Each structure stands twice: as structure tokens, then as C-alpha cells.
Amino acid sequence: MAATLRLSVIEIKGLTYSYPGANKPSLQDVNLTVEKGEFAILTGPSGCGKTTLCRCFNGLIPHFYSGELKGALKVAGLSVSERSTGEMAKHVGLVFQNPENQLFALSVEKDVAFGLENLGMSRKQMRERVNWALKMTEIEDLRDRAPHELSGGQQQRVAIASVLAMQPEIIVFDEPTSFLDPLAAQRIFEVISQLNKQLGITVILVEHRLDLAAKYASHVLIMDEGKIVLDGPPRDIFNSERAWLLGVGIPKAVRLWRLLEEAGVDLKGTPVSSEEAIQYLKEALWR
Amino acid sequence: MALIEVKDVFFTYQAGVEALKGVSLQIRDGEFVAIMGQNGAGKTTLVKNFNGLLKPTKGEVLVDGVSTRDVSVAKLARTVGFVFQNPDHQLFSETVEEEIAFALRNFGFEASAIEKRVTWAVNLLDLVDYRKTSPFMLSGGERKRVALASVLAWDPKVVILDEPTIGQDYRQKENLRQFIVQLNEQGKTVVVVTHDVEFVAECNPRVILMKEGKILADGKAKQILTNTSLALDASIVPPQISQIFQGLSFLGFPSDVIDVSEAKNLLVDRLRELRS
Secondary structure, eight states: OOSOOOOEEEEEEEEEEEOTTOSSOSEEEEEEEEETTOEEEEEOSTTSSHHHHHHHHTTIIIIITOOEEEEEEEETTEEGGGSOHHHHHTTEEEEOSSGGGTOOSSSHHHHHHHHHHTTTOOHHHHHHHHHHHHHHTTOGGGTTSOGGGSOHHHHHHHHHHHHHTTOOSEEEEESTTTTSOHHHHHHHHHHHHHHHHHHOOEEEEEOSOHHHHGGGOSEEEEEETTEEEEEEOHHHHHHOHHHHHHTOOOOHHHHHHHHHHHTTOOOSSOOSSHHHHHHHHHHHHOO | OOSEEEEEEEEEOTTSOEEEEEEEEEEOTTOEEEEEESTTSSHHHHHHHHTTSSOOSEEEEEETTEETTSSOHHHHHHHEEEEOSSGGGTOOOSSHHHHHHHHHHHTTOOHHHHHHHHHHHHHHTTOGGGTTSOGGGSOHHHHHHHHHHHHHTTOOSEEEEESTTTTOOHHHHHHHHHHHHHHHHTTOEEEEEOOOHHHHHHHOOEEEEEETTEEEEEEEHHHHTTOHHHHHHTTOOOOHHHHHHHHTGGGTOOSOOOOHHHHHHHHHHHHHHHHO
8 A cells, every 4th residue: 555645626628618698618628626725826828817817716617607517527526517516515615806796794704704604603613714714814803884985905804714714625716815915925825825834725726816815825827828838846836938928927037047147147946925935046156 | 388287275074074284296298107005095095086087175286377167078088087896886877889989979079070089099998899799798907098088088188097907917017017108208297096015116217105194205106116114104105126125235336227138238337347
């Protein structure tokens, strides 16, 4: 027997999907394995199929959007086509790009508690979960406010808190920090990273701004025209010609390395964060 | 004379939230300004005061020397065009060309002039193929371009863009950046409200930093974004190149580097010195 036991939480084989009435598929022969506890960034040009793929993870496709789906789609050990979206929601949380689409209750607290009510939890348990989620997203002081009165950034935190409260095995974040200021965005990435490290929650993060997010990722997936065209550790991806040609948001530190290389300076490694770049440059410059 | 002059402006929303607490600034003809700062700092409220969408509760805003209280929003819009953060708050027509023609008709342009300007705008923003398409059939990035085209069509002196990079991929962002820089070089005054530090680092405009309804700092991006304590105070994280150079400042590098090419030149020079 092999000594290491690898648990895949997402297993997709030959997935092809077309929206109803579409003349070409939005996903074409997608193959993907994500293991438990991974932090994967999913990126690629607008319209490449990222959001469509995310909708498959929790069964919105095919149950809500219908259309034509081929291939095998297994998430958290469950065959997505055979399970209801309600059942998938216990395992897979989805945080949307625009928080307005997700919030509806009259108070932040009620919005965060809503998903838990549907799980049939005790009041005490529910309160603890809500408190914990509000604390993790740093919005305890907004508890009694109406979500529609909050700024876009605050709303996004509420949306994240309501998904966190469910403590699902997998959370899919679809550009969760688009509306946040940079410091708030960084804190949200740190929260996501903590959930990933401490609780072992598998994270799929759809993101264009790789400067901020790359250092947290174990994996980068790049899509183009409905296909996954690159799949590997961040460093390998940022060094691949294909990623540069596709014009994804390669971090500035990696761009700097590339320019130095072109100028005949070959430094070790590929930095995925400013901390790493500083480290490598100190070693090269400090005599 | 300043094109936009904001004189000690206070603004309170009906619900009682005081969003601006004494803001004064001037924007000159042809400037490129980025307004940055944390969520809820009052950035969007401020720019909505630039074109009379909101009128100051106290203080005044002068556009081309005239107080925004004394002219209609429709008239101000001729001078100051506003592109909303969410294009869906702006678009409503059945086709792209209808959308672009709508404001022109309201401004009283003649049919032949409208046709010319619509054609000019769809060409400028690469929307020629979508003239007869409904804006709602387009992708988010394309809808943003329609919103921008419909404002540029009437050729306002000032274009305000509220969070133009949200939801745009890297390449679209790069196109948008080149487009905005070009507009500005052709003499258009551009005001951008944005959180996107890397985007601003690449344009190097004047940056107005806001916090809690007030102006915290005002200067070139190169100075403001590389001042870590100032930036953090406004919930801004310095751009990656700036972070790297601040980490190397003990080696005698300048601390105000935000541009990747400048960074490369400085490092190459230093490494050559070390090797010789």
C-alpha cells in the first residue's frame, strides 16, 4: 500500500457544458483534481469560463442553469448531478463577486445566520457560529446594521461571513475583494489563508490581482476559452511562456525578475511576494 | 483658473451620515487625478459633488467658475461626464448606438452630428460590431466600455471614472490604462476613483488620499504611494515594487520607486558596480 493517502475533494473528468441556447460550450473537456486542503487560484481572461466552472462546484450547474452537461463531476465525494443544490451547499460555499447578489436580510446578523437556520442547528450553536464568523471577518460592530446600508466593501465581508458560518469543506471565492480597499483586501486574503491552514478548508479563489493573492496559493489554474490550460505551483506557472502570452496578472515581483533576466542579470528563484523578492535581492546585493 | 474648485465642502446624507467634513481642493484643466482611500472615506460622494449629482450641504463647488447650485445637472454634465462604477446603473437602451445617442439627443445635437459622434465613439472603444446589440447581451467589460463611450461621445472637458478597473482582467485593465493616459495626453481632464494601487502606480497621476470625509494627502503617486505609514492610514497597501524598495532602503536605494522599469535600472546599475 502507498504510504501517503491523497484525498481529492474535487474530481472533474471530461467536463463539457453549454448554457441553454448557447451555440458553443462554455466549458470544454475540463479535467481537474483538487486535493483536500489546497489553496488554488483560478484565473484567466474575462469570459474564459471561470465563473461557469465555479457554478459547477456547488451544483448551480446543472440544477439551476440547466443546459447540456457531459463528463464526470465529483465534489466532496458526491456526484454533483445526482445531489440537490441544498445538499451541495453544506459542503461547498460560494462567495460571489458582487455582494449585493447575496445579501437580503434586514440585519447583518440575520444574513449570517440564514444558512445555519436551514441546517437545523440549535440556537446556541448558531449564535456561536455567527459570532465566530463575524469576528473572523472583523465586522462584529456591524452586527445590527442593515446590509443594504453598508459600503460595498463591508457588504462583501458580510457575504463572506455568511459562507464562513457554514464551515463548508470547500469555499469558492469569486473575486471576493474587488470592492474592498487594499488593506481590507489583504486582511480578507489572510482570513481565507487562515481558514485554509487552520481548518483545512479547501479554497478556490478566482482572482485577477495576483500581486496580492499569489503568496497564499499552493496552486494556480489558468483557464482560456473554456479549458484549463495551465495547472501547477505558482512559481512554475509564472515562469511559463503561456501564462505571459495569455496576459494574466503576473505579479510585479516576477515581472521585475523577467526584466532583470533580459538585462543579463540572473538571480536565483522566482519571487511570488515582495518579502521573497527582498530576501533574494539582499542575498545578491549584500556583501 | 481651476476647472473644478471645491471650497470647504461638507456633505451629509439624508440618513444623517456625514460623508464629507470640510474638503477643499482644485483641479486644473488637463490634470490626471486619482482619488484613493478606504471604503466609506467619501471618495464617490466627493466626485458626485463635482458634477452636481450631489450638492454640498455646506461650502461650494465651482465648475468653470460657476457654483453647482446655480446650474442644472444636465448643464453641468456637458462639462463633467460621470462613468458609474456599475455600468448597469447607467445603461438602459435597447442597442449600443441608442445608448450612446441618448445623451447627445438630450443635449440638442443635430441628427447628423449625433451619427458622427456615435460612429466616433464606437470606433474609439472598439464597439463597432455591437452597434445594434443590446448592452445587456454584452459582457461586464464590454458594458463598461459602452458606458464610457456614451459619456465620451459628448466630449466633456472632465471625465470622472468611478472604480473603472473592477471586474476587468489584466489585459482589459492594460488597455483601459493606455486609453485613459492617451485621453489625458490629448488634454482631457481625468478623475479616477480607485482602490487599484498597481493601476495607479503604472499611471503615476496626482493622488488625493481620503480618510473619514477629509483629505489626508495630495501629491504625485510616486510620493504618496511610497509613504507606507500614510498609505496604511488610508487603507492603501503600497505597490509591490515600492514594498521591495523599502525593504532594500538600508542598501542606499531611493525609497520612492513604484515603476518596474525604474526598479530594474537601479538594480542592474548596482549589480554592475558590485561586479566591477
